[in-house]
Amino acid sequence: MHLHCNWTIIATLLSFSFIASPPVSASANFTQCLQAVKNGEFGLDGGRDNKGNSVNVSEATAISYDLCIAACGSGPSPFVWSAFSQQFTSWLLPWLALISQLPFGANDKLDNFISVLLAVGSPVLAAYSVMLTVLNSRWVAHMFHKISYPNVRSAVRILSSLQQAPVRVSRDPHLLPSLVVLPHNDEWWDELIEYLGFTYSWSVSAASSLIWVLLAYIFTIIESFTVTIAGIAQLFQINGQGVGSVWLWLLPVVLSWLQISPKCDSLHIEQAVRRANELAHVATANPHEPVRASTIDTRRAIYLRHGQGSLHTDERCTSPIFNYARIFSWTITVEEVAYCFRQASKRAGRFEPVGQQKWVRGDRNIRVQMENRVGTALEVQEYCGYYPDLTMPPRWGAGVWSRILVASLLALFLQWGTTGAALLIAWWTPTRGLGCRSASYLGYACLSTLVWAILLLSTILSHYSTFSRIDPMNGQPIYNTRSWLAAGLSVALRRLAKVLATINAIGIVVMNIFQFSGLLDRCYCDSSVIGLGKSAYSVINLVDDDVSSLRAAWIGGVILALGSATLFVGVLNLLINPPLPEA
Structure with missing residues (x-):
């Protein structure tokens, strides 16, 4: 499911609003300013060469910042429609269109819009969620790799597919063992696989968007390298090389999600789990008469959490970018299911049936016969060794920190590789140093990293807040003060991160439009005042060394x-689609 919003139209309207609004001060013609300076109309001080050295004003190709303000004013250069339209349509428009190919899937339009802001406002978070999803799928396949029991392959596929859902395991000691052991539940595993068969995958629209963006990027790069010196001198301050690089993260992220094909449509997930749970059976006191779980109560072995608390808001949203919020709860769910399968596999490996009957030997097609998988509720529970209060998995989940570390490093590499390229280009564009353009790229990457770090911390605090001891009298959890504080801080940090991501997303689009419209081509920005301070100067005429x-x-x-983009996609393709256990 895609978010059908025309981001291209919105961006274009924004750009026209910036164009229509008059600048605060008069437009500056820097070529005329330099000629006036060289004629001595503003004195003999302030002349510079393109490296910042003082020269006679008659030989100047650059001027000091103070002289630039005096001679040219503080306003931007005149708006050139041909330059703006060419740069905007070549470097920014394709990327804004590609945003619509990100996977969303939430039933709430606001949640989908927030996921857009999070992706654009924090590419680190977007890439982190992608890589974390692949690493989780590989880990769950590894968890079941040496387990040999009916439905184990289906369990791997289902658990991997439910990464986009708030999946939980019931604490009832009989439900999960019954789901794993009883042959009556084979239909549950088969049907859930079928119900989860919908995919977010390749389409003509997605493939066209990716090809369009890639070709546009390649052609504009080739064109920028073949432009004449005169053309570079005319457009070097609004060149889109940096803009194209700062958005390049979007291409591997969209491509990766198309390869992963996440199950993220909230309505389909809800229907799939509900329909499958209507088929679930649970063992009873009679080993040969398990009953439908629906005839007892509403509890099921595997279900989706639907709490209303703000603490788990992101966890309930099925957009894949929110996978960061489900890492701990999903890992624990996988470990509980794997534990039951592992114990059942060990017992079957010793030819031990569930009940008191003799072991019925299998054949080459069915190793564990159905007769060996029936028993009473207590026998089924004992067969899996499932005692929720005693066999709880580690609170943080096994291997979770290593997956978080690897996903984080790859996400940071993609973010800082693409944005670092934009920063490099802007830094070396005369006047060299930290100016408005390079500072905006640096701020974008820093704020993107900060948003990801805050949300990761929020997830850790959210999971920590669920740690509690059980009251022996009523079986209800008892929360301490630290848990309450962690929960409150988690919600506050998550909201702060979303605000920062929104600011960052809007800011980068606005700054790109400003750059293409020439609003950043002014004395302050061209002189790299942010980095050079009192030594700032503005390069107006390029020389051969500058062009090279x-x-x-x-x-x-x-x-x-x-x-950076190629390496990210390459690593993902090495990790994706791990081998499944034998059927």
């Missing part, structure tokens, strides 16, 4: 950006 170094920076930026 600028093209070298462009080449280095393209290699860094494409290399």
Whole structure:
């Protein structure tokens, strides 16, 4: 399911609003300003060469920041529609269109919109959720790899598919063992696999968008390297090389999700689990008469959590970018299911049936015959060794921290590789140093990383807040003060991160439009005042050395950006689709 919002139209309207609004001060023609300076109309001080060295004003190709303000004013250069339209449609428009190909799936439009803001506002989070999903799928296959019991392959596929859902295991000691052992529940596993058969995968629209973006990026790169010196001198301050690199993270993220095909449609997931649970059986005191679980109560072995508390809001949202919020609860669920299968596999390996009957030897097609899988509720529970109060998995889940670490490193590598390329290009664009453009790229990457770090911390605190001891009198959890504080802090941090992601998403689009419209082509930004301070100066005329170094920076930026994206996709393809256990 996609979010059908025309981001292209919105961005275009925004750009026209910026164009229509007049600048605060008069437009500056920097070529005329430099000529006036060289004519001595503003004195003999302030002339610079393109490296910032003082020269005679008659020979100046750059001027000091103070002289730039005096001679040219503080306003931007005149708006050039041809330059804006070419740069905007070549470098930014395809990326805004590609946002619509991200997987969403929540039934609430607001949740889908928030997932857009989170993805654009924090590419680290978007890439982290992608890689975490792949690592989780590989881990769950490894957990069941040496288990040999009926339905084990189905269990791996189901648990991997339910990463986008708030899946839980019932604490009832009979439900999960019955689901694993009883042959009457074979239909439950088969039907849930079939019900979860919907996919978010390749389509003509998705493939066209990816090809369009990739070709647009390649062609504009080739064009920028073949432009003449005069063309570079005219457009170097609004060139879109940096913009194309800062958005390049979107291409591997969309491509990765299309390969993963996450089950993220909330309505389909709800219906699939509900329909399958209507088929679930539970063992009784009579070993040969298990009954439908629906005839006893509403509890099921595997279910979706539907609490109303704000603590688990992100966990309940099925958009894949929220997988970060489900890592701990999903891991514990997998471990509980794997524990029951593992114990049953060990007993079957010793030819021990569930009940008191003799073991019926299997054949080459069915190793564990159905007659060996029936028994009373207590026998089924004992067969799986499932005692929820005694066999609880580790509170944080096995192997979870290593998966978080690997996913984090790869996500940070993609973010800082693509944004670092944009920063490199902007930094080496005269005047070299930290200016408005490079500072905006640096701020975008830093804020993106901060949003991811805050949400990761929020998830840790949220899971920690669920730690509690059970009251022996009524069986209800008892929460201490630290748990309450952790829960409150988790909610506050999550809301803060979403606000920051929104600011970051809007900010990067606005800054890109400002750059293409020439609003950043002013004395303050062109002089790299942020980095150079009192030594700031503005380069107006490029020389041959500037063009060669600028093209070298462009080449280095393209290699860094494409290399980061390619390596991310390459690692993902090494990890995706792990081998499943034998049927």
